[in-house]
Amino acid sequence: MTDVNLVNNLWVLICALLVFSMTMSVGLLEIGELGETYSRSLLKVLLITGSALFFMAFLGFNTAFAPTFGGIIGNPLYNGGIFLGGFSAAATGLLSGVWWSMDTAYFATGLTTGTYFLFETAFASVTLALVGVVVLKKMKLEAFLAFSVVYFILIWNLPAAWIWNPTGWLYLLGVRDFAGGLVVHGAAGAAGLAIVHRIWREEKKKGLTESLIVHSSVNPTWLTLAILLLWMGWFGFNPGSVLAFNSSAITVVLTTFLAAASALLSVMFFRYLKTKRNPDLIYANNGILMGLIVITPIAGFVSPGSAVILGVIAGPLYLVGEGWFGKRKWFSDPVGLFPGHLLGGLFGLVMIGFFTQSAFAAASGNANLPNGLLFGGGFDALHQLGLEAFAALVVMAVVFALSYATLEAIAWAMHGVTTKYKDEVIV
Numbered sequence: 282m283t284d285v286n287l288v289n290n291l292w293v294l295i296c297a298l299l300v301f302s303m304t305m306s307v308g309l310l311e312i313g314e315l316g317e318t319y320s321r322s323l324l325k326v327l328l329i330t331g332s333a334l335f336f337m338a339f340l341g342f343n344t345a346f347a348p349t350f351g352g353i354i355g356n357p358l359y360n361g362g363i364f365l366g367g368f369s370a371a372a373t374g375l376l377s378g379v380w381w382s383m384d385t386a387y388f389a390t391g392l393t394t395g396t397y398f399l400f401e402t403a404f405a406s407v408t409l410a411l412v413g414v415v416v417l418k419k420m421k422l423e424a425f426l427a428f429s430v431v432y433f434i435l436i437w438n439l440p441a442a443w444i445w446n447p448t449g450w451l452y453l454l455g456v457r458d459f460a461g462g463l464v465v466h467g468a469a470g471a472a473g474l475a476i477v478h479r480i481w482r483e484e485k486k487k488g489l490t491e492s493l494i495v496h497s498s499v500n501p502t503w504l505t506l507a508i509l510l511l512w513m514g515w516f517g518f519n520p521g522s523v524l525a526f527n528s529s530a531i532t533v534v535l536t537t538f539l540a541a542a543s544a545l546l547s548v549m550f551f552r553y554l555k556t557k558r559n560p561d562l563i564y565a566n567n568g569i570l571m572g573l574i575v576i577t578p579i580a581g582f583v584s585p586g587s588a589v590i591l592g593v594i595a596g597p598l599y600l601v602g603e604g605w606f607g608k609r610k611w612f613s614d615p616v617g618l619f620p621g622h623l624l625g626g627l628f629g630l631v632m633i634g635f636f637t638q639s640a641f642a643a644a645s646g647n648a649n650l651p652n653g654l655l656f657g658g659g660f661d662a663l664h665q666l667g668l669e670a671f672a673a674l675v676v677m678a679v680v681f682a683l684s685y686a687t688l689e690a691i692a693w694a695m696h697g698v699t700t701k702y703k704d705e706v707i708v
Contacts, residue, residue: 289525290393292526300406303410305326305327305330305510308325308327309506311417321422333405340357343356343357344438345438346445347381348381352442353442355442360394365395374393380392388646390524390646405438411622414617415473420480421699424691435683439679439680439683440679444672458672459579460581465622466622469618470622471678475685483697496615497615515573516534516537518573519580520580523645528644537577539588539589539592540580541569542572547572548571552600555600568599571595571596571598571625575591578630582636582641583638584638606619627673630669631673634662635655651664
């Protein structure tokens, strides 16, 4: 292994550990916003982490990142098949060599199978943790775990295979999503919508006219710790997505942190304009998260100045989204999956067509991306905007449909997915 490849592997391994910490941080976030009575969230995120490692190693890593069949799904039997080569000492990229897409023919960063597996599995894990914020006490834990099996083998893997795999059909069309505005945040929102719709169907059968609401019960200590850990985790989430330790990775640190800080100030300012009162801790928390989410799909393609502008826009975007989703009576979303992750992720994705600067994109390994409309990209930028919007529609539809079908099967097998929560949900 060359010195450059060794440094790249060390960098991405550190980033993978930071991203893994984000799954645990989502559990702390739920406790911070909803109160310590939701300690079940900690068990949930531990089970998500274990399930992600097991089932991604079993087949999921291959279905997402092995060479694909027709650009649709990775070969599950690639490189020795299950569990990253099983018992073979000759599996490429374990004791020698690199994972096929990290070789010079594709991304050329020299990552081994183990490094790349841990990094992408951390992404899969935190994505399901985001989906799980709508589960709360409403969904049977065993039903959610059954859902996780399908999620880590198929549901999360298809968007990853299409967009992050260099043989994926959307990647070959020219779609780019730097660190997961669509593959993580948008797709988490689509799966979350499937879950809350299934829960609402069962609630209606119980005679409810609107979904029981889970109210916030803020614990300032846990909430502040959670957002601090998530912000630190994003240091691995976005900069690690360069898949190499170079000047672009450091630039992505800047764009990520500046967007978060700008969105924090923006949310607080616009919330104050609306209410004429000092915003509370939850709005500071959600402002930081919204900035981090919006910058995620574009962090490696833009300048620090553009990151600040995107962060400022993220503030009113979150407040408008919170107001719109808050009027829906058929689901409860107290931690903000839909106005934050769903809306913010998709918004950041389409901003690729506006704010991209080709020099930054090339430095992060995306040399084919044109300048955005705001930087003279013209027709090429419009074309890129269309590609990103098309990808969003396809991925959202497929993830929702697969998630809903999976939930239907689980509901049939377990006689419903909801718990007997009527007297304990409202806190």
